[in-house]
Amino acid sequence: MWNRIALKEDSKSLLRLNYWPFVLVAFIHAVVAGSIAGRSSSVNATRDWQDLYGDGYYGYDEYRIVNEVVRFVLPFLGLAVVTVFGLWIIMIVLNIFVLNPVEVGCKRYMTMAREVKPQFNEMAFAFKNCYGNVVKTMFFKNLYTALWTLLFVIPGIVKSYEYRMIPYLMAEYPDMACDEAFRISREMMMGNKWETFVLDLSFIGWNLLSAVTLGLTGIFYSGPYQMLTNCALYLTLKRTHPSFGYVQPDDNYYFQK
Numbered sequence: 001m002w003n004r005i006a007l008k009e010d011s012k013s014l015l016r017l018n019y020w021p022f023v024l025v026a027f028i029h030a031v032v033a034g035s036i037a038g039r040s041s042s043v044n045a046t047r048d049w050q051d052l053y054g055d056g057y058y059g060y061d062e063y064r065i066v067n068e069v070v071r072f073v074l075p076f077l078g079l080a081v082v083t084v085f086g087l088w089i090i091m092i093v094l095n096i097f098v099l100n101p102v103e104v105g106c107k108r109y110m111t112m113a114r115e116v117k118p119q120f121n122e123m124a125f126a127f128k129n130c131y132g133n134v135v136k137t138m139f140f141k142n143l144y145t146a147l148w149t150l151l152f153v154i155p156g157i158v159k160s161y162e163y164r165m166i167p168y169l170m171a172e173y174p175d176m177a178c179d180e181a182f183r184i185s186r187e188m189m190m191g192n193k194w195e196t197f198v199l200d201l202s203f204i205g206w207n208l209l210s211a212v213t214l215g216l217t218g219i220f221y222s223g224p225y226q227m228l229t230n231c232a233l234y235l236t237l238k239r240t241h242p243s244f245g246y247v248q249p250d251d252n253y254y255f256q257k
Contacts, residue, residue, distance in 0.1 A: 002192075002236045004199045004229075011228035015221075018113060025123065026224035029106035032099045100138035101126035108171035110224075111231040130174035137178040141166045161193040162186045168234040188237045196233065 015022055105123035112118040126134040141163045149156025165185040169176055176184075189196065203226050210218030 007229050007232045011225055011232055014228055015225055022224035023220055025106050025109050026227050027219050030223055032102045096139050097135060101134055104134055104167050104170045107167050110227050111168060111171060126174060134170050134174050137170055137181050140178060161196055162189050164189060165234055188241050
């Protein structure tokens with residue numbers, strides 16, 4: 001059984017050796033993963049009530065007021081719905097074809113950093129190696145997790161832990177078949193989901209501190225620290241469970257390219 005304290009201590013030591021590159025990669029990963037939320041703005045409109053009510057109190061016309069309000073609001077409401085729907089579609093497409101491959105690249109960089117000193121272009125690895133397979137596998141990972149979460153929250157959380165190793169497998173083996181990646185991730189996490197959950201809980205203090213410092217602690221320390229620890233977990237599970245006929249402990253073909 002792996003030891004979370006040992007993984008975290010090792011990750012802290014590695015973070016000190018190559019601090020700024022890890023901070024940059026973790027920041028990009030946080031943006032890609034949606035950890036930094038944007039703000040939306042609203043526009044308020046006013047209307048001359050004299051036109052709605054007429055020349056005085058006794059000129060009040062309820063039908064006229066409703067008609068004017070509907071005529072004024074409806075076009076803006078339709079435009080808002082179309083705009084939101086269009087942005088939603090754009091974000092889905094962007095997430096599937098750009099952000100997911102970048103997430104895989106960030107995980108590849110952090111995982112490689114435990115063995116060699118990688119180049120920043122490793123973050124674009126998925127765009128140059130089996131791009132279509134990476135896109136498909138990550139799409140189904142997110143889709144299945146979302147569907148399980150919509151149906152039942154607790155099983156959705158369990159499934160998110162079952163699929164946790166898929167991005168790391170794609171980062172190292174981009175040609176791995178989609179169903180094979182799901183199978184191997186499930187088997188790597190078998191008997192390790194609870195300990196991984198406890199590992200995540202051990203970062204709660206850092207996450208709270210990051211919230212208090214408006215994300216600064218997360219950007220400059222806890223983000224890269226947590227990413228390195230998760231990469232260490234992947235490599236540990238890979239050595240412990242040589243991935244059932246596909247992934248071998250010393251099989252780092254793509255890391256050696």
